[in-house]
Amino acid sequence: MRKKMKRMKRLGSTLLCGLLLVTPFSGQQSSAEASEQSEQGRQMEYLDRGVVAVKVDEGVFVSWRWLGTESKQVTFNLYRDDVKVNDTPITSSTNYLDSEGTEEASYSVSAVVDGEEQPKSEPVQVWGESYHAIPLQKPDGGVTPDGVSYTYHANDASVGDLDGDGEYEIVLKWNPSNAKDNAHNGYTGEVFIDAYKLDGTQMWRIGLGKNIRAGAHYTQFMVYDLDGDGKAEVALRTADGATDSQGTVIGDADADYRNEQGRILEGPEFLSIFDGESGEVMVTTDFEPARGDGCDWGDCYGNRVDRFLAGIAYLDGEKPSLIMTRGYYEKTMLVAYNYRDGQLEKLWTFDTDTPGNEGYVGQGNHQLSVGDVDGDGRDEIIFGAMTIDHDGQGLYTTGLNHGDALHFGNLDPSREGLEVFGVHESGEYGITYRDAQTGEILWGVKSDQDIGRGMSADIDPRHLGEEVWASHGMGLYTAKGEKLSDDSPASIDIGILQDNSPTSINFGIWWDADLSRELLDHDWHGWDVGYGTPKIDKWDYHTSQLNPILVLDGTASNNGTKGTPTLQADILGDWREEVIVRDIDSSELRVYTTTDITDHRIYTLMHDTNYRLGIAWQNVAYNQPPHPSFYLGNGMDEPPTPNVYQLVPAEVNVTPHKINTKKDSQNGTLMADITLPTQLHAAIEEVYMKVNDQVIAGELVDSDQQTKAKFNRQDIKNLLQEAEGSVDVKVTGSLSNGDRYVGQATLEAVHE
Secondary structure (H helix, E strand, O other): OOOOOOEEOEEOOEEOOOOEEEOOOOOOOOHHHHHHHHHHOEEEEOOOOOOEEEEEOOEEEEEOOOOOOOOOOOEEEEEEOOEEOOOOOEOOOOEEEEOOOOOOOEEEEEEEEOOEEOOOOOOEEEEOOOEEEEEOOOOOOEEOOOOOEEOEEEEEEEEEOOOOOOOOEEEEEEEEOOOOOOOOOOOOOOOEEEEEOOOOOEEEEEEOOOOOOOOOOOOOOEEEOOOOOOOOEEEEEEEOOOEOOOOOEEOOOOOOOEOOOOOEOOOOEEEEEEEOOOOOEEEEEEOOOOOOOHHHHOOOOOOHHHOEEEEEEOOOOOOOEEEEEEOOOOOOEEEEEEEEOOEEEEEEEEEOOOOOOHHHOOOOEOOOEEEOOOOOOOOEEEEOOEEEOOOOOEEEEOOOOOEOOEEEEOOOOOOOOOEEEEEOOOOOEEEEEEEOOOOOEEEEEEOOOOOOOEEEEOOOOOOOOOEEEEOOOOOEEOOOOOEEEOOOOOOOOOOOOOOOOOOOOOEEEOOOOOOOOEEEEEEEOOOOOOOEEEEEEEEEOOOOEEEEEEEOOOEEOEOHHHOEOOEEEOOOOOOOOEEEEEEOOOOEEEEEOOOOOOOOOOOOHHHOHHHHHHHHHOOOOOOOOOOOOOOOOOOOOOOOOOOEEEEEEOEEEEEOOEEEOOOHHHOOEEEEEEEOOOOOOOOEOOOEEEEOOEEEEOEEOOOOOOOEEEEEHHHHHHHOOOOOEEEEEEEEEEEOOOOEEEEEEEEEEEOO
16 A cells, blocks of 8 residues: 655655666677567557447448457457347458448447457447547636736647556646747746546646746656556656645645746756556656756756656567656757666666767757667667667767657668658758668758758658658658659748748648558647647649648647647557547547548557557657558558567455464465456466565466466465565466456555
């Protein structure tokens, strides 16, 4: 049981609520370890079938997930009101048009494996229109110390399974109307972070207090299952006066470090991990990369010192780690952490001030990307014009300088490996296309201008790979650098963002029935309004024009002229992407999904770790669209099977729960009842219990259902000799389908 404290007092370099450990991170890996890693795969969240049903003119459109952990031979049955709709199992897609469907119906899907039908998914109701509304609880506005009133609007979001039910929840940032870019002075209102279930239930709210400034560069929130308990946590930079969902205050509630310009250039900064289900703070420690001397970062007035990025990376190739960064115009630092077993452990620090790292100064972007660039199974951090290896060492720097956008993935499938397309603010090149592993510049276009926008997507099926384009009239290029046209989807050049609408140098989205990527952007209404109307267009490669597909009337884009959605991700249904946007007054979020029938069958993109990590970092600074690790486009090969396993949350009850370490009469066994999700058709194959960082094996005793296990009570007593009171234990093991399960229980240790 966690002890609640209404205030956390500082103790040395940490807080009482958490312990920071510092350990060296080894870059060495034996061939045996690499083989074991390859067999184990990467830990991923457990997902249900994700069925979505939408009323259309022709009936009801239904789509569902094909999981990356399922075989290529799996087929599906579709049920309307518990009556099977299809005559034979559905083999070629994961969507269906039910011509007899009505808005009053409910739908579920079952997988068919080796001819045996699996349990049906939970039934879902039909959406009456192409979006699902999620009501929001908007914070009240306020007044700054200089007498300026402000209100709130919903801003960036992320997703994670916060409660372990196999369904994504939404973590949403509320921005005050006076949020500031770092270049501008001024007070801002408090930033709030909310969690919502898809049915509109507000799970919690976290307040960041007066000592965290509001703006795109200040608060990067990571939502991911960092500790392997089957439920996502939320990682945030915090400061004195932040409050969790239970009212617990981090640091000094009365501290106010804002100066007369509204900037926060002194006072402690913290890194906090919050429980995703409850919003309670779990661990807080001093934030690194630390501020130090603010002038070291490129100026002395507080602009470049407070440029933060964040990400999630599988640094060991198996489990996720947290990356927190600071600076990119000049001095740059990245720090990697593990949060496991309730402890926050610092793995490494990369610092451009370290001798030998001089070439990495000023190479970062307003965003980052993450993936395995060198094929060793472990992730690197693509940090603008440079890349940092999994062990915190510089892999390479190109010296191409800072930029505002980058895209990383298998952009050119005719080559081995992965590529990075980026734009640059200064230097010899305006745009470059490089080898992601070596940094070799494959091709580029020289420019003496600040190229502020760049995009990569397969929009022309006549050319293999993703086309790329950028602002300032750079034109449209193939993956090989062949210039197709001076015209591009950026048909109105954004220049220095005067009153012109920036047209589709923004997000790509897989939306319609083909493999080309459509373009997600907005029609900008000007700074007097402050937002645009989101829209989806398709590039007509014959006429070099954008053709409208969908205008999201009644909704608003985020982040000024950048026109980004609240979130774009494959969170429901088949492999194509949903887009989440706010309505104009931020009273609700709207989740839009496609209703186009496609015969392309691809596993959920959320089981491709590059794509999934792209959803984690999408909210960071200048939001960018995600890319999978494989080429998804015209002329694509069959996608590789993801080397992942799902971590399935289990309910565990132990008997007896009270263990007396002094009584021999309590020798014998401890029984554990393990309950898995009803839709999961898999048997438990092994069982272990982790007690005080020690692991003991159990024995399965129910050969039919394999939901009971027994443990040697004397082994447990030995591990509880030094424990007092309640002790949380973890029960875990493997499943017959290759996934793993995890559950927690509480033992009470007594010594009488």
